[in-house]
Amino acid sequence: xxxADWDPRNLPDLSGRTYLVTGATRGLGFFACEQIAxxxxxxxxxxxxxxxxxxAKEAVKRTNPDASIETLLLDTSNLGSVRAAAATARxxxxxxxxxxxxxxxxxxxxxxxxxxxxLVFATNVLGHFALAGEMLKPLAAARGRMVWVGxxxxxxxxxxxxxxxxxxxxxxxxxxxxSKAATTALGLEADRRxxxxxxPVESLIAHPGYSTSxxxxxxxxxxxxxxxxxxVDNLQAPITQSKEQGAWSLVRAxxxxxxxxxxxxxxxxxxxxxxxxxxxxxxxxxxDLGADLWQHCETATHVRWPFDRARRAAS
Ligand SMILES: NC(=O)c1ccc[n+]([C@@H]2O[C@H](COP(=O)([O-])OP(=O)(O)OC[C@H]3O[C@@H](n4cnc5c(N)ncnc54)[C@H](OP(=O)(O)O)[C@@H]3O)[C@@H](O)[C@H]2O)c1
Numbered sequence: 001x002x003x004a005d006w007d008p009r010n011l012p013d014l015s016g017r018t019y020l021v022t023g024a025t026r027g028l029g030f031f032a033c034e035q036i037a038x039x040x041x042x043x044x045x046x047x048x049x050x051x052x053x054x055x056a057k058e059a060v061k062r063t064n065p066d067a068s069i070e071t072l073l074l075d076t077s078n079l080g081s082v083r084a085a086a087a088t089a090r091x092x093x094x095x096x097x098x099x100x101x102x103x104x105x106x107x108x109x110x111x112x113x114x115x116x117x118x119l120v121f122a123t124n125v126l127g128h129f130a131l132a133g134e135m136l137k138p139l140a141a142a143r144g145r146m147v148w149v150g151x152x153x154x155x156x157x158x159x160x161x162x163x164x165x166x167x168x169x170x171x172x173x174x175x176x177x178x179s180k181a182a183t184t185a186l187g188l189e190a191d192r193r194x195x196x197x198x199x200p201v202e203s204l205i206a207h208p209g210y211s212t213s214x215x216x217x218x219x220x221x222x223x224x225x226x227x228x229x230x231x232v233d234n235l236q237a238p239i240t241q242s243k244e245q246g247a248w249s250l251v252r253a254x255x256x257x258x259x260x261x262x263x264x265x266x267x268x269x270x271x272x273x274x275x276x277x278x279x280x281x282x283x284x285x286x287x288d289l290g291a292d293l294w295q296h297c298e299t300a301t302h303v304r305w306p307f308d309r310a311r312r313a314a315s
Contacts, residue, residue, distance in 0.1 A: 008035070008248035008275060011255060015040035018094050018142075019254065020135070022076055022128065023102025025052035026222050028149070028208050031247035032099055034060050036255060037067035044089060046074035047102075048081070055221035076102045076127025077114040079301055086134035095138040097254045098146040100128040100183075104176070111170035117300055118165045124179035125164070129186060129297040133305040136201065140310035145202045145261075147253045148187030151180035152207055152270055154281040160289060161185075164296055181284045182293050184264075188280065189290030190305075191262035197307035200314045202261030205280060206253035209267035210239060211246025241272035249275035 019036055023029040025047035037043045037060055045060070047053045053071040060067050070092070074085035089095065103124045112119040117126055132146050139146065154177060161178035163169070183205075190203035213225040214233025223243070225233070233240060245267075252275040253265040266278030283289070298304055 006252055006256060006275060008251065011035065011039035011251070012257065013040055014255060017096040018042040018044065019097040019099060020044040020046060020072075020089055020095060021099040021101060022046050022074060022131070025049065025056045027213070027243050028211060028247045028250060029099070029101040030056055030059070030219075030222055031244045032101065032250050032254070033069070034063065034067075035247060035251050037069060038064050039255070041096075042068040042070070044070050044072050044092070046072045046085060048073065048075035052221070059219050059222045074102075074131075076131070077119060077123040079115055079127065079130055082127050082130045083134065086131055089135060090138055093138075094142055095135060096142045096144040098132060098135055098139060098144070099149075099250060099254055100132065100147060101149045101250065102127070103149065103179075107172040107175045109172060111166060111175075118170070118175065120175040120179050121164050121166070121182070125182050125186065126297060126301050128183070130301040130303040132190065133301075133303040136199070136305055136307070136310040137313045139201045140199050140314040143200045143314060145204065145254060146190065147250060148183045148190075148203070148205050149250060150184040150187070150205045150207045150264065150280065150284070151177070152209060152266065153177045154181045154184060154284055158283065160283050160286075161293070164293065181281065184280050184284035185286070185290045185293050186297065188262060188285060189287070189294050192287065192290070193294075193305070193307065194261065197311060199307055199310045201310065202259070204253040204259060204261060205264040206250045206275075207264070207266040207278065208243075208246030208249055209241060209269070209273070210236075210271040211243045212236070212240050213243065215240055216242040216244055239271045241267065245272065249278075251275075
């Protein structure tokens with residue numbers, strides 16, 4: 001059951017709820033924070049640069065002086081940083097939702113690594129797998145939700161991510177699309193495992209269509225596209241939207257009370273539009289792929305999701 005009349009400009013009252021958003025210093029993560037904070041949520045705005053975090057916090061406060069915002073350093077490519085941020089976030093108390101948004105969208109031309117793992121996979125996938133596992137207990141205690149950010153690009157490319165670290169055959173496009181296919185597969189696998197262990201946490205997926213900076217309002221230190229970007233992005237107007245609009249699907253997946261675990265949200269016209277239920281790409285849906293990736297992530301991060309302890313935390 002989902003609400004047909006969802007209005008992204010008129011969210012339910014989120015007072016008393018706390019959400020953590022990764023990659024919140026600009027782009028979709030920033031606008032998701034702005035939207036949920038305007039609805040009354042307390043937001044843990046996370047990112048890898050203290051200066052950018054402060055700038056983003058001030059930008060949210062400029063449009064909404066009453067916004068309840070805390071900042072937290074979190075570099076998703078660095079498992080030590082993920083663990084430290086998770087410990088701080090746990091100590092800060094209640095958590096209703098986790099938006100796993102941070103991502104490298106324009107990967108390096110040649111393969112790079114972070115902590116021994118391919119950089120795009122480490123940033124977009126491993127850090128989020130570890131963070132969600134680390135935050136499972138507080139999420140369960142609040143009967144909360146996690147949202148994984150996929151991409152419509154996974155429907156455009158017929159490839160199964162059987163070599164997640166791209167030891168062979170690295171290309172920037174391949175690294176990006178396969179990280180997003182893996183993210184989607186893990187979001188679905190998380191839903192299966194949470195249900196199997198009777199943990200009352202929902203795992204959903206969202207994608208923002210095609211959302212560009214050049215179609216997004218300027219915000220000092222947060223969104224400052226060049227004139228050329230504005231020109232080029234506006235040429236693509238029929239198939240693009242602003243990052244503010246792109247955040248709508250992510251926010252709906254995070255806060256729509258009728259949304260269910262294992263579902264996906266995306267724009268009505270795929271690349272743009274109001275948020276509505278969407279279908280993950282066929283390749284991302286395979287349970288075998290989800291299980292293989294899960295095992296790979298457990299080995300790579302040394303994080304085992306504490307399903308039993310999370311179930312007990314909820315009771
Ligand atoms: N825009 C689209 O059309 C589109 C389409 C499909 C999917 N997506 C997905 O949506 C998400 C956000 O995309 P976007 O368009 O908003 O991208 P963006 O404007 O490039 O913003 C990316 C955000 O992720 C952060 N980030 C990058 N590496 C990080 C790290 N190691 N640790 C912590 N934060 C990190 C960036 O922080 P810094 O400011 O420090 O760099 C920034 O806040 C990504 O997962 C992307 O794959 C976007």
